[in-house]
Amino acid sequence: MLILLPPSEGKTAPARGKPLDLATLSYPSLTPARARLLDALTALCGQEPDEAARVLGLGPTQADLVTRNAELAQAPTARADAVYTGVLYDALSPATLSAAAKRRAARRLAVTSALFGLVGPGDRIPAYRLSGDAVLPAVGSVAATWREALGPAVTEGVGRGLLVDLRSSMYAAFWRPDAATARRTASVRVLHEHQGKRKVVSHFNKATKGRIVRALLEEGADPRTPAALADALRDLGWKVEQDDPTPTGTRLDVVVEEV
Numbered sequence: 001m002l003i004l005l006p007p008s009e010g011k012t013a014p015a016r017g018k019p020l021d022l023a024t025l026s027y028p029s030l031t032p033a034r035a036r037l038l039d040a041l042t043a044l045c046g047q048e049p050d051e052a053a054r055v056l057g058l059g060p061t062q063a064d065l066v067t068r069n070a071e072l073a074q075a076p077t078a079r080a081d082a083v084y085t086g087v088l089y090d091a092l093s094p095a096t097l098s099a100a101a102k103r104r105a106a107r108r109l110a111v112t113s114a115l116f117g118l119v120g121p122g123d124r125i126p127a128y129r130l131s132g133d134a135v136l137p138a139v140g141s142v143a144a145t146w147r148e149a150l151g152p153a154v155t156e157g158v159g160r161g162l163l164v165d166l167r168s169s170m171y172a173a174f175w176r177p178d179a180a181t182a183r184r185t186a187s188v189r190v191l192h193e194h195q196g197k198r199k200v201v202s203h204f205n206k207a208t209k210g211r212i213v214r215a216l217l218e219e220g221a222d223p224r225t226p227a228a229l230a231d232a233l234r235d236l237g238w239k240v241e242q243d244d245p246t247p248t249g250t251r252l253d254v255v256v257e258e259v
Contacts, residue, residue, distance in 0.1 A: 002158040005111045006168045008086035013127035014078035026120035027153040040138035046070035065129040081121035091210025101217040112171040132170040146174035185249030186226035226250035
């Protein structure tokens with residue numbers, strides 16, 4: 001099983017650590033695309049900080065993020081699961097997983113990244129600012145860059161197992177399953193039900209996804225089909241509804257009343 005997570009916009013900048021070494025990251029087939037994006041981002045932020053702020057959607061009080069991007073090649077790194085923060089990662093709480101769950105996380109989790117494509121939880125990365133919808137002058141659309149490179153890496157990572165896609169729509173645009181992979185792909189949507197009405201609420205969505213991943217890792221569940229994943233989630237206490245398969249996979253709706 002491979003679980004694809006979205007990144008977080010907020011990141012914890014490591015205070016110390018070795019500088020970035022692209023050759024040490026998981027999914028080495030992505031190294032050329034990573035290098036192109038890293039070079040383009042650091043050059044833009046170092047040479048044209050005002051244009052960089054515009055491209056990255058940053059306000060006048062966020063100039064420090066442009067400076068940080070300009071220095072990414074020399075910046076200290078830490079484990080990706082310590083750099084990414086926010087609601088989903090707070091709920092997942094990687095540092096407090098049991099030893100067995102941490103071993104499973106190392107094998108089964110991958111974070112979709114605008115800068116690195118995919119990273120494993122133990123990959124050492126710096127804190128960066130780059131959104132999935134950005135367009136860098138030197139390379140063009142970030143999403144288009146990854147659409148050309150990401151497919152083989154995901155296919156390699158999932159092998160013959162189940163792909164559990166928890167990415168947000170922005171990062172889902174980086175890669176979509178082909179017909180063969182779609183049969184083994186389950187995307188998860190979280191719906192908040194209140195007074196008989198259902199809607200997607202960002203906080204509920206992210207927190208519940210983090211708790212789902214944590215529970216799967218702690219339980220050691222290893223479903224092989226979307227239907228088996230739905231059953232596993234029900235066994236863990238969630239209300240799950242399964243849609244009919246589509247060309248890109250099967251959607252599971254997890255319905256919650258409170259976070």
